[in-house]
Amino acid sequence: MSHPLLVRRDIDFLLHDWLGIDALFARPRFAHLDRETIDALIDLSEQLAVDAFLPHYKEADCHEPRLDADGVHILPAIGEALARYAELGLFAAGFSPDLGGSGLPYLACAASFAWFAAANIATAAYPMLTVANARLIVTFGSAGQIERFALPQIEGRWFGTMCLSEPQAGSSLADVRTRAVPDGEDALGARYRLCGNKMWISGGDQDVSANIVHLVLAKVPGADGALPEGTEGLSLFIVPKILPDGSRNDVAVAGLNHKMGYRGTANCLLNLGEGGGATGWMIGQPGRGLHQMFLMMNEARIGVGIGAAALGYRGYRHAVGYARERVQGRPPGRRRGDPVAIIGHADVKRMLLAQKAYAEGALALCLYCAKLVDLHDDAASAALLGLLTPVAKTWPSEYGLAANDIAIQIHGGYGYTRDFDVEQLYRDNRLNPIHEGTTGIQAMDLLGRKILRDDGAGLAELRARIAATAARAAAHPALGGEGTALERQWSRIADTIAALRGREGAAALDNATPFLWAFGHAVLAWLWLDQALAADALPAHSEEERHFVEGKLRACRFFFESELPKADAWLAPVVAMSDIAADASPDMF
Amino acid sequence: MSHPLLVRRDIDFLLHDWLGIDALFARPRFAHLDRETIDALIDLSEQLAVDAFLPHYKEADCHEPRLDADGVHILPAIGEALARYAELGLFAAGFSPDLGGSGLPYLACAASFAWFAAANIATAAYPMLTVANARLIVTFGSAGQIERFALPQIEGRWFGTMCLSEPQAGSSLADVRTRAVPDGEDALGARYRLCGNKMWISGGDQDVSANIVHLVLAKVPGADGALPEGTEGLSLFIVPKILPDGSRNDVAVAGLNHKMGYRGTANCLLNLGEGGGATGWMIGQPGRGLHQMFLMMNEARIGVGIGAAALGYRGYRHAVGYARERVQGRPPGRRRGDPVAIIGHADVKRMLLAQKAYAEGALALCLYCAKLVDLHDDAASAALLGLLTPVAKTWPSEYGLAANDIAIQIHGGYGYTRDFDVEQLYRDNRLNPIHEGTTGIQAMDLLGRKILRDDGAGLAELRARIAATAARAAAHPALGGEGTALERQWSRIADTIAALRGREGAAALDNATPFLWAFGHAVLAWLWLDQALAADALPAHSEEERHFVEGKLRACRFFFESELPKADAWLAPVVAMSDIAADASPDMF
Known part of the structure; x- marks a missing residue:
């Protein structure tokens, strides 16, 4: 298959020759798997990424999400691509069979995800968030919450978000002011009414999934009506866009952020409780919100790393393709005769080597960490994963972007125009050092x-x-x-x-x-x-x-x-x- | 004056306290000047940049130049700003009084230009190219050519371009294929008919100046009809958009490049000679084209450096302003109490210091080189200028951009949205490591x-x-x-x-x-x-x-x-x- 995404030989090398994914099949959890299953997953991912995600890459950049009285509208091609992603069971791939999943290792899912991120990071962000959201509910939610809110996400019918930041609380979650007031209890757990403003919500609204499951960090006021200080006061709530009775929840889209890149992912300011209070159900115990949210955040941080690596990787492949085709100049010391392809110039090869070192290195790091996720019952692996997660978030974000910068440079003036994809890859990747926790x-x-x-x-x-x-x-x-x-x-x-x-x-x-x-x-x-x-x-x-x-x-x-x-x-x-x-x-x- | 451009105290420091511009007044060429003249020029530049260049910064990004049957149309505000720039004599500032100029040192003109570049680099590109074009004609052209083609540019009525690259000849000018065939001689010199395609022509067409003076590198075929090989075969031609008799020259706009940033500067593909041959007059001797063009290129390279430094500088000032206002988080070790402005955080100060070191350092380098231009009759200064010119082109381009990258980071998610200017500054500045000779x-x-x-x-x-x-x-x-x-x-x-x-x-x-x-x-x-x-x-x-x-x-x-x-x-x-x-x-x- 000819495309500018990832190099299949490299993915196979990383999974099999380097990380030895096959050794995981000895574990009871993965005993139903074999190499052919993994290869089929990667075949399928490569094919679908090329067929359904890549074609609307530029289009989604040119046609941003728009907001009207009905809510946020996104490019229909995004919905079509994600419907095929759901049909093929890719939302479910990493979940256990009793939840309708395929029980695949996280490592395999991460390698699969890299193809979609390379093809279209903004479209791929929806399933990344949805899967992480569902995994949090599966881990910490009640049986009723799992059935009602996780399963439709595992099937890819509903999508999920994480609602942490507020206008006055970006990096500092201790300052969250969204207020959750008790409102009884039902089969879905302790019910609350939430009021507050949530900022930077990726996938905060869209018109392609039947429902949206927001996971909202908020504080329950004390007896004196004051919100508890610090992050210890944070609890976590499930706030669906559409309530179980089919009515709209009290969640309004107050605005869309217009971004430099990553435009296909609708990024919203949500107002909760303009009509008196959005209905939400607490997950687990009060005050455990941040602890629980870290499960999703850590997964999202590795996801950001994979996305950043994949964007850098694709820029590298575009640059290799261009450098092989573009004829310009002669080797130093030769002033006459036919010009050569620029891949013959030492400085271009230096740039390509830097891109290769950054992009392949970043992906290797992320997949290494993904394997640690699969081994999390081993204490040493879990501790190593904790140590490496901030690196897996940051290094690919900084160096995937550096690889995209070089991709523009190798294309020269052409790379600075919107006729080529490398400028968009660069704009898209600039988000990654910011979201899910800045480099600092x-x-x-x-x-x-x-x-x-x-x-x-x-x-x-x-x-x-x-x-x-x-x-x-x-x-x-x-x-x-x-x-x-x-x-x-x-x-x-x-x-x-x-x-x-x-x-x-x-x-x-x-x-x-x-x-x-x-x-x-x-x-x-x-x-x-x-x-x-x-x-x-x-x-x-x-x-x-x-x-x-x-x-x-x-x-x-x-x-x-x-x-x-x-x-x-x-x-x-x-x-x-x-x-x-x-x-x-x-x-x- | 409150604005996010340059720091006036720093400009005064660089010009007076550090570079001692006043010492130049001892030279006969600058004997008519004093400190007050320089200060008045900087006052005026700061004021006009804020009043006429800054207001359409975002608008010019949103409304790109467009091409129709009449040619290229650019945002009217660009033309209005440049008309005021002309009225105030800023095109003429650096030319000698006998050419209608003010005879100001290049150093003063460079400091003046930095304000406009900071306010609106895409609008400032037109006078930068025009002045460099006029200076080339004044240096190498005949009296008739100077009068006909340089003076209207010095008055700011006509604008100028430099036409070097072709689709197959970007960095490699030896491969230029534009062909210039002798066509007699007239009062403007040896006349030629030119045919070829010129790529990446900034200001290649627009609808705000009465005429456009293209300086075109081309080759005169030998007796066998073949073009001479190498850069020694290059000659330089004046090819106006409108001929002296008022008719249109045979120069067609074949297309506009749609860029990631720097959008207000119309960037064109020009076809010369679709109707049989564009009329051009040779400047100086055959085969001296590249040598002459280097005068303009060297000036443009320092101009690129100043622009890149100014963009980085403005990003730094935006970041300082934001960091003073944005309240978020507490010092490490303090978990309670009111949050502080982020300028109190060590890591934010580290980022601001890096920006300051990059942006102020880059501007200092460019102004240091500008002073060397004024001292070019001193052999040691001229040699030093030659050595430093590639650094003055490159370092500000790479580190001005790095400063813009940090400006986004300090703004967090807000910096990634188009509601703030820092993302545009970053996109604009990404051109600078490419044009007028890549970093390589x-x-x-x-x-x-x-x-x-x-x-x-x-x-x-x-x-x-x-x-x-x-x-x-x-x-x-x-x-x-x-x-x-x-x-x-x-x-x-x-x-x-x-x-x-x-x-x-x-x-x-x-x-x-x-x-x-x-x-x-x-x-x-x-x-x-x-x-x-x-x-x-x-x-x-x-x-x-x-x-x-x-x-x-x-x-x-x-x-x-x-x-x-x-x-x-x-x-x-x-x-x-x-x-x-x-x-x-x-x-x-």
């Missing part, structure tokens, strides 16, 4: 919570796995230097962490973001080395396969030579415990 | 031509100036460490250059782009240290002035701590003479 928020999570506060189990597991990779590299004829460099880098990071542990309180987090950048690059160096070792061990018979292996080895060497040295530059202010930014007077700007 | 082309110019091929006069001058700055820093109580770091960095660059000189032929250029990045950062470190020394030496210390000085000192320290260390990371593959990219097989991608 992820950095605080990584350094503050996952490293300085937690018990260190995740970090210990990471170091052990890195040491194992480095040891294998040491025994390899060509990758020993990379193994040594990797260990050296991680020992500098360990020294930095030790120094930060000695630092008093909040100041340790002053340079959390450059720490995250350094940590992220060091994680990627490890994963590139690990990929290179796996690729080099392949029985490379065909010429095509030899090129594939060369690509992995060269991207690994490129990353170690040109990218990893940046980690020390980012660590510089962290190691120096710099207060240059933290101490700056706001008046000096 | 600038890198080859810097390393290949200006360093490895030229006699080293520019580099020697640069090293001498850097040494002088470092020596002043060594004597300063607080900036000695920065002086030492600067010298250390430049000695590593010198070692790298020495090693590259020993390398055979074209392979020395394999890693020209990372070399440019490292070189650029090392230049900026020098200019930041030089600015900090100048700021710290300022007398009067009002509270506002103390904040200004703190800002310069802290941005300098930030640059040395967080940015300069990246230079070694970029040098790594250069020093290693890496062939990882150059040797990659195209089939491995």
Whole structure:
């Protein structure tokens, strides 16, 4: 199949040769699966992404969602694509058979999702949110809530949203003001009436699913009528657009956000309770809202990473295609004769290698984390997943975007026009460092919570796995230097962490973001080395396969030579415990 | 005046306190000027930029140029703004009084231009190109050509373009195929008939100036009818849209490019000679086209740098304003109580400092180069200008864009919507690393031509100036460490250059782009240290002035701590003479 999305050989390599998805089938949960099932899922995903998601990519950008008295209208092609996605059981793929699902590993679902994200991220956002929403209800909801609200999402008939932010509460959820007042109890649980304004709601309204299930963070006022302070006061509510009796709930679309990209995903400001109160049912216990929502947020964070990686990956493939076809210039030193395809120029190959290192590396990271999701009953894997989640959210968002930037550059002026897709990929991907927690928020999570506060189990597991990779590299004829460099880098990071542990309180987090950048690059160096070792061990018979292996080895060497040295530059202010930014007077700007 | 453009105190600092523009008045060419004239020009520019350029910034983005049978129509507000620009004599500002100009230094004109670029880069592009076009004709054209084609541009009645690229000849001008056939001679010089297709012509057509003067690179066929090979075969022609007899020239608009940003500037594909041949007059001698065009290109490259810096600067100012107003979250460690303005958060201040270092640094670099233009009769200054021009084109383009990226990040989700200007600034600025020579082309110019091929006069001058700055820093109580770091960095660059000189032929250029990045950062470190020394030496210390000085000192320290260390990371593959990219097989991608 000829398309500019992902490289099928690479997906197969990641799933089978590198991550060994087949080993999961030994677990009782996945005993009904085999390699053919996985391959069929990937075949199907590639085909549907090309047939139904890719064709309306540009159209959805040109025809934004619009709001009228009936609500939000989105491009019909989006609804048609998602209907086929539902028909083929893709909403249900990751759910257990007793819920109507196929019981596939999260890793397989993530690889499937990458195709749709590459083809059309804005359309793919609807099922991503829907599946995460349904999984939260399945995990924390009552049997009645699951049947009423999760199953229709698993079937793909209803879609779901997550309603966290408010105009005054973006990154700071402690300041949520949506108020939920008790209103009795019924078969769906404790019922509440909710009033408040929810901002940035992706899929907050649309006209393609029969209903929308909003998961809403809100606070139940105390006896004095005041809302509890802090995030401990947050509870979680199911607020459907259409109530079980068929009537409209008190949820109004107050406006649509007009975005730079990602336009097919309707992004709404929702007013709850303009007519007196939206009906909602609490999930689980009061005050557990944020804890529960983190299940959805963590899944969404990995989902954002996969989307960002897929956008970067597709930009890379567009650039490779263009560089093979575009004839321009001659090698340095040759001034006469026919011009050559630009893929012959050293600087273009440097840009393509950077794209490859970013895009394939980002996808590898996300799929590595997806496999950890499947192993979450293992404590070490769960701890490692917690540690890597902020990296899986951030690194693909920053470097997928960097790959899209290079895709424009390789296209030259053409890449800056809307006649080519690379400018839209770039605009689409710019959202990813923002939503589901900005880079700065992820950095605080990584350094503050996952490293300085937690018990260190995740970090210990990471170091052990890195040491194992480095040891294998040491025994390899060509990758020993990379193994040594990797260990050296991680020992500098360990020294930095030790120094930060000695630092008093909040100041340790002053340079959390450059720490995250350094940590992220060091994680990627490890994963590139690990990929290179796996690729080099392949029985490379065909010429095509030899090129594939060369690509992995060269991207690994490129990353170690040109990218990893940046980690020390980012660590510089962290190691120096710099207060240059933290101490700056706001008046000096 | 309250606006989000440039900081007036900073412009005054750069012009007077740092670059000492007043010293230029000692030169006969500028003897008619004084400080008040310069200040009046800056007052006027700030005012007009705010009054006439800023108001249609968003509108010009929403209403792109359109093409119909009469040609290209652009937003009327663009024409109205440029009519006021002409009325106030701003097209003429930099031309000598005998041409109707004010004889202002290029430095003053560049500072003036920065205001318009910050307010509305797409509108400002028209005078930037027009002035550069007129200057080329004044420099190389005949008296008749100057009178007929340059004067109306100096008055701002006609606009100008530069027509270099063709669909098959973007970066590679040797492959230009536009054909110019002799057609007699008249008072305007040797007349030719031109046939060919010119691509990416900014301002290629519009309906606001009475005429358009195209400067067209083309080749005169030899006796055998074949076009000469290489860039030596290029000649330069004046091809007006309307001929002196009032009739339309044979120049047709074949299409408009629909861009990601920079939309107010109509960008055209022009077909010359569909009706048999467009009339053009050769400027100067045959075969001197590229040499002459480089005068315009070099000016345009600095112009691109100023525009990119100004866009980044304005994004920075928007971010400062937003960060002061947006209340969100609490300092780490404090979970209760009122939230604070986000400018209180260490990570937001880190982002603002990065923006400040990028945007103010980029503008300082461009104005430094603008002053060198005024001193071009001094051989050392001219050589230094040649060396720094690719940096002045590239560094602001890459880091102005990086500043715009951060502006979006500080705005969070709001920054990703079209309700705020920062997303448009980001889209606009993405053009700058592409046009007037991509980053890769600038890198080859810097390393290949200006360093490895030229006699080293520019580099020697640069090293001498850097040494002088470092020596002043060594004597300063607080900036000695920065002086030492600067010298250390430049000695590593010198070692790298020495090693590259020993390398055979074209392979020395394999890693020209990372070399440019490292070189650029090392230049900026020098200019930041030089600015900090100048700021710290300022007398009067009002509270506002103390904040200004703190800002310069802290941005300098930030640059040395967080940015300069990246230079070694970029040098790594250069020093290693890496062939990882150059040797990659195209089939491995």
